[in-house]
Amino acid sequence: MNKRSAHAPARSRAILLAATFAAAITVVTAPVAMAGPTPAPANAYAYIGYPNNGQTLPAGKPFRVWFGLRYMGVAPRGVKFPNTGHHHLLIDVDLLPMDQEIPSDRNHLHFGAGETETMIELPPGKHTLQLLMGDDKHIPHNPPVYSKKITIYVK
Known part of the structure; x- marks a missing residue:
């Protein structure tokens, strides 16, 4: 050897x-993505139960959007309880920086009373919908809890 x-x-x-x-x-x-200070379970996720991705809905008529959430609870704005938050519906926009308060405007709808569905009406065309959970101060959790973005058509 x-x-x-x-x-x-x-x-x-x-x-x-x-x-x-x-x-x-x-x-x-x-580099680590910035997120808010409120912890969320690592396996938590949000989803849109209705409408379905690719679905066509009638114009000039409100339709229901149903919010789903797994491994986390829903609590109203201002209620700070572990593993809870409230829904925000993002319409025709992308996710924002995850360490900032979610704005409240026609593209960022807040459901601070703990709602799990809503009725909306959109103009004819192609639209995107996505859910983003916020903590008691409307800031995304860490890790952020959001749904897949779906596309719907209004005709």
């Missing part, structure tokens, strides 16, 4: 250890 082959396993372990250490540093220093 020559010197080179005798040190090969030790050299391989050193290279593996260095690569593992470099990967760990990368994970620790990777």
